[in-house]
Amino acid sequence: QVTLVESGGGLVQAGGSLRLSCAASGPFSTYNMFWFRQPPGKEREFVAAISWTGGGIDTADAVKGRFTPSRDNVKNMLYLQMNRLQVEDTAVYLCAASRNWLVSWSSADMEYWGKGTLVTVSL
Numbered sequence: 383q384v385t386l387v388e389s390g391g392g393l394v395q396a397g398g399s400l401r402l403s404c405a406a407s408g409p410f411s412t413y414n415m416f417w418f419r420q421p422p423g424k425e426r427e428f429v430a431a432i433s434w435t436g437g438g439i440d441t442a443d444a445v446k447g448r449f450t451p452s453r454d455n456v457k458n459m460l461y462l463q464m465n466r467l468q469v470e471d472t473a474v475y476l477c478a479a480s481r482n483w484l485v486s487w488s489s490a491d492m493e494y495w496g497k498g499t500l501v502t503v504s505l
Contacts, residue, residue, distance in 0.1 A: 383408050384407070384408040384409065384410060384413060384479045384493070385407045386404055386405070386406050386460075386477050386478070386494060386495065386496035387404065387405045387496055387497070388403065388404050388475065388476065388498055388499040389404075389405070389499055390499060391474075391499030391500045391501045392500075392501070392502070393502045393503075393504060394467055394501070394503055394504070395503070396469055396503055396504065396505055397467065398467050399464060399465045399466075399467065400464045400467065400501060401461060401463050401464070402417070402461065402475055402499060402501070403461055404417075404459065404460035404462075404477035404496055405458065406459070406460065406477075406479070407458065410455065410479075411455040411458075412434055413434055413479040413480065413481060413493075413494075414431065414432070414433050414434050414438075414480050414481065414482070415431070415434075415453055415478070415479055416428070416430065416431045416477065416478045416487060416492060417429040417451060417460075417462045417476070417477055417478075418475070418489065419474065419476070419501075420473055420474045420476070421470075421473040422472070422473070424473075426489050427442065428442050428487050429442050429449065429462070429475070430445065430449055430451040430462060431451065431483075431487060432451040432452065432453050432460070433483055434455075436453050436455070439451060444470075445464075445471070448464065448465050448466045449462060449463065449464050449465070450463045451463075462475065462477075464501070467501075467503045468503060469504070470503075471503050472501060472502050473501060474501075475498060475499055475500075475501055476495055476496050476497070476498040476499075477496045478492035478493075478495050478496070479494040480492050480494075481493065
């Protein structure tokens with residue numbers, strides 16, 4: 383069992399940066415890790431993925447070139463560096479874990495979830 387707790391959300395102006403963290407307990411280093419987000423009133427959507435070794439990374443088109451996932455398997459930590467934030471990035475951001483590494487991912491593919499951290503981007 384993997385337990386996940388996100389932190390680092392908050393209010394930021396458009397164009398700014400924020401780094402989210404996800405603290406894990408359990409066999410973190412054996413899981414591929416993911417970031418999803420859920421904008422207000424919308425469906426949850428995939429944001430970023432990083433393989434269990436850290437050697438594989440994928441990001442959604444909407445955040446490509448702006449958001450970068452990383453992980454520290456010694457500290458059991460997952461991160462999401464978010465740069466050039468836009469108002470449309472406002473959402474609850476959740477980290478998730480899965481043993482599967484697929485071509486694309488949906489919420490249904492995840493095995494464990496954190497409760498999320500709110501990111502609000504203002505003009």
